Amino acid sequence: MTREQALRKREQLTTRLSPAAGVLRGSLLQRTIHHTSGCLKCARGEGHPLWVLTVGYPGGKTRQVSLRPEQVPQVREAIEHYHQCKQVLEAISELNQFLLRLDREQSKNQERAS
Numbered sequence: 001m002t003r004e005q006a007l008r009k010r011e012q013l014t015t016r017l018s019p020a021a022g023v024l025r026g027s028l029l030q031r032t033i034h035h036t037s038g039c040l041k042c043a044r045g046e047g048h049p050l051w052v053l054t055v056g057y058p059g060g061k062t063r064q065v066s067l068r069p070e071q072v073p074q075v076r077e078a079i080e081h082y083h084q085c086k087q088v089l090e091a092i093s094e095l096n097q098f099l100l101r102l103d104r105e106q107s108k109n110q111e112r113a114s
């Protein structure tokens with residue numbers, strides 16, 4: 001890979017990062033809650049499905065956010081977007097690492113030539 005190829009690839013990757021404002025880290029979980037009394041559904045043993053966003057933090061801490069059913073598609077998409085952005089960032093980082101090494105090689109060669 002040449003410098004020009006690396007720069008072009010990095011440019012392409014950067015366009016895939018937008019809009020980064022829509023990212024969300026975490027995972028979707030579905031739970032069922034059961035009322036103890038006064039609910040026909042729960043009396044039949046059905047319960048109510050409940051969607052939760054679970055987000056892990058360093059140290060094993062997690063935070064849970066209850067979601068309304070209509071929020072689920074948007075949350076699912078935002079989580080997917082987070083993973084895409086992370087992959088793109090990783091790829092850009094690899095390219096920048098390559099460019100760093102390329103710079104180092106070139107300055108070494110110039111030193112030798114002078």
Ligand SMILES: [Zn+2]
Pocket residue numbers: 033034035039040041042047048
């Ligand atoms: Zn119930």
